Amino acid sequence: MKELFDITIIGGGPAGLYSAFYSGLRGMKTKIIESQGMLGGKVRIYPEKRIWDVGGLQPVLAQEFCENLIEQGLTFNPTVCLNQKVERIDKDGDLFIITAGDGTHHYSKAVILANGSGIISPQKLEVEGAHKYELSNLHYTVGRLERFRGRHVLISGGGNTAIDWAVELMYVAKSVTLVYRKEELSAHEAQVEKLQQNGVNIILNAKITSLQPKEGTDCIGAVLINVNGKNQILEIDDVLINHGYNRESSVSFAPDMEPTKQGDYYECTGRGTLSTEGIFAAGDNIAYDGKVYLLLGAFQDAVNAVNSAKQYIDPSAHPSGMVSSHNEVFKTRNEQILKERLGSC
Template identity: 40%
Template sequence: MKTEQRDIYDITIIGGGPAGMYAAFYSGMRAMRTKLIDAKQELGGFMRTYPEKLVWDVGGVDPIRCERLIDALERQAKTFDPTIVLGQEIAHLERHEDVFVLTSKTGECHYTRTILLCAGRGMTQVQKLDVEGANRYELTNLHYVITDLSRFKDKRVLISGGGDSAVDWANEIVKLAKEVIVAHRRDEFTAHELPVAQMRASAKVMTPYMIDCLHGAGDSIGSVALRHFKTGAIKQVEVDEVVVSHGFDRDFGDVLNWGLDREDYGVSVDARMRTSIPGIFGAGDFITYGSKVRLIAGAFNDAVLAVNSAKLYLEPTASDMAGVSSHHAAFFEKNKAILQG
């Protein structure tokens, strides 16, 4: 196979969520020729499903709306002008000597010396409410994704779900709503302890209950029948808005057919983010290892370790990590421009 040198990248990042965007920035700090590919038409990954949510746990950053955090990460990712390709889902992998060939479902080929998998939660599809007639309310007051919190002001809101998203939305909406009811089919919530405690203190929690039936006039839900998961008893609650947060189905496409070692929750990597295939690395929610932290902050750390490993794979005598930004030559002129501005 003949490929021109200018078409071969040092590292190609698959996935444009927080891990992928930070890896694009950090690989620039390591002077690597970088390409980032995402199957969607915009960067942000799974964070795009909750643009209005407040994010508290990124180090050194005040509580910030997720959409603003995405914008900041995207600007940072473009610092060193990586090539960014959107709307291409990578399907096929080949290796020709020291070059990987990645082929998208639309036929485009990408040539790279290393690969960094940051596929996050894959191509996600929301788990919809399995109740007869639920789809008729999706354009009015049945919500799977929240893009505008203001619509819940002074409303009676029912939230169905027990994970982090359901609990986080309850804690956000309760600040605006007239009443928030959280229904979960189990007694215990799988979300983090502190948000759960905050929710229990401010919202009405009904467990173990699940949505049995929606009642409405026209195209809007007016009340919901909740069924006790153990006894079958029904309770009727009046509502203005219903939020369903039952999680997402994940689809990683053909990447999982490449022969990568994996476990129940992600592709396996070692402490240096190396997969079972030499030259392929991983970061973010797509991977798993013993001390894995599934936070945005953890994705950043994964990205740094993975890029450093990719750099050493290409150049075994390179330094173990990039120089800190305050002493990094790449920032000298940028710092001057900022300070003078």
């Protein structure tokens, strides 16, 4: 039997989770389809990164922020399908048919694309034998800063991610060396200045050419880098690679259903509508005048996409949901929160 949903959200990152929350707020039957084995999206890549730029929140670790975001997104008990990569979207009359890679079909009145830039995986270090060290001391992200305490760390990369990690690690590691293949770092000036002021060794016009094992172990002991045509050996404990990410789009469409794109982004209105009727979008996969590519922008996109989807399904619906402080759906929850607070006084 086909189970029909009002809204199916493709992607379980910040935009998708807030879309699920707001869709539930507006009384719609909601499903999230996520290609990974857990919700949270790209925020999970940097669990110990501090997030400063979400309104109303003091600096919060990405892991904590992610946990809160998931809890909020599941407030109205949406159906969640993990480990399902969406391959194709078709339409039969007014019904959208969403097909996953394992052959599962999902049925929905409307669709919200919240899959960001698609499925991402880190660009690997292209050095012979590098894969042998991935279980020891070759890293593509930082799970725990404490893992690097008192160690000599080499970071390869010159963008914001590499520089941000260098700033974080310089307070933990015994030493941090940054290697970048170009003449100038491409990160924010303020972060670069922090590295310079704290004596981080920055080597430009350089790249890793080989990894040399520590005698008697399966660990890297030294790295050979090429600096302006000359080889140099660095004794290190850990190598962190930040060369960017490979991105794979997770959605294809039936003929005549593909939404219009601007390069890698869907052409979108500020209301979350695309050129294909009934398909909406939120987050980093869209472009429109005034679009903000930050977490706070994803939340606004989600609200607009859900409101537009609501009116698509029910043209008589109000253009926006009632604010949470007056919304009846929170009455019982608010009473429970008040009881808990009074009980703790």
